Structure formats: C-alpha cells, structure tokens
Amino acid sequence: MFFNTISGFEKIFKADIKPPKVILVSGVPGSLKSSFTYSLLTKHVENTGEFGLFATLEETTESHLNNMESLGIVPSVNLQISDYTDFRGDEEESIDYLQFTEKMISYFKSTRKDEFTCFGFDSLGALYSLMGDKADMRKRMYHFFNMLRNFNLMSFIIIERAKEGESHLLGNEGFLSDGIIVLGLSRRQGKLIRHIQIEKMRAVQHSMELHALEVSSNGINILGPLFE
DSSP: OOTTTSBTGGGTBSSOOOSSEEEEEEEOTTSOHHHHHHHHHHHHHHHHOOEEEEEESSSOHHHHHHHHHHTTOOOOTTEEEEEGGGGOSTTGGGSOHHHHHHHHHHHHHHHHGGGEEEEEEEOHHHHHHHOSOOTTHHHHHHHHHHHHHHTTOEEEEEEEOOTTOOSOOSSOHHHHSSEEEEEEEEEETTEEEEEEEEEEETTOOBOOSOEEEEEETTEEEEEEEOOO
16 A cells, blocks of 8 residues: 555565554654655555545645655645644634544545545644643544544654654553654764654564665655664
8 A cells, every 4th residue: 555655665564554554753853754744645645546635733735845846745636735824823722623633534534435545644743732721632642543543544643752752742642553653863974864763563564673764856765774
C-alpha cells in the first residue's frame, strides 16, 4: 500500500503497512515531519486513485503548498487540504478542534466512502495549544484513535518531540498508537544529516536502524543505514 510512496521504504520495512493504523510521525523541528507525511499521502493517492485528507493547524494551505513545491513534492487533487487557520481568531477557545476533526472525517467517509483511505494531521501539539479544556485527554485520544481505525483509515499524526524525548504529550499517544516513525537530525563530519527510524510498528517487520534521509529534485528519499 505504501511501498511505492517514499523512495527507499523497502530498505526499512520487510512488508507493506496496511490499514487500519494510527501512526505518529514525531521529531525535532526541521526534521521534515510535515513534508514527509504530505509526500507519503499524496504519492499514495496518486498511485491508487483513492482519496485522502490532510488537516493542518500549523500553516495556511498556500504556505504549505509553497513549502512542498520547494522540496519537489507535487500535490495531488486526490489529497484535500483542510486549513484550520481560518477558524483561529478571537473565538478559537470556544471551538472543540478534536470534535470538529471527528465530524469532518465522518463527513468525508460518508461522502467518499471506501475511496477515503488515508488521513494526515499537522499537528497534535498545535491542537493541544488551542484547546481550552485538556481534561481526560487519554480517554479522548483513545476514542479519537479508535474512530480513525473504525473508519479503516491509515492515519499519520504529526507530533513534536524533544531530542531524546518521548513520543507522547497529554494523552499518552505513544502507547495508544500502532506505530511511531521518528525523524531527526544527526551531526556527521561537521554537517547535519536528516534521518528516519522506526520506533514501533505493529504487525510489520522492520529495521530498527537509523537511515539517512535526503531531499532531492524528486522529493524525499531514504538512502540507507547510518553507521557510527
């Protein structure tokens, strides 16, 4: 399902990733979390003709697409971007963004049905910063993740993490998720190298090594293992 999305995926995974799954894409700032997720989703829907949704609280649609274009990532008409920035204003604390997201997903599942197969969310940290009431977040995230699985979606949830930090915030998301993809930066021979590592992936055999990641004119590529 996703082998033909990011070049070099087969160097990490021994088998394809199949839905339903909720996968965290975590990492430090500048590690390409948004770009990696968007690239993976847009190539998937282009390859299959299916429909996907990418929800962003971090930046406007125009800004996001400009960033993707600068990285050689070509948008797809099959991947709709839902830009939450239009809702952010004086009344933003009265909006339950988690509930809004659930309703939006339910709407697209009812209208696009089995064509709607994948979802990206950017980002969980931004969502929490906008939520006034953060009580019972573990229970709410458990319900949210289960809702995504019940709709048979392959979901990628972006989450910031500090270097050497853990991939969960308020709702123990790391424990509730089916997989964790960690993107990071390593300093090698005086320069920074982007890398990817799979920390967790249920029901899929995978490498545990760090793999180098690069951006070329063809988009994002996984090069191979990084050795000490």
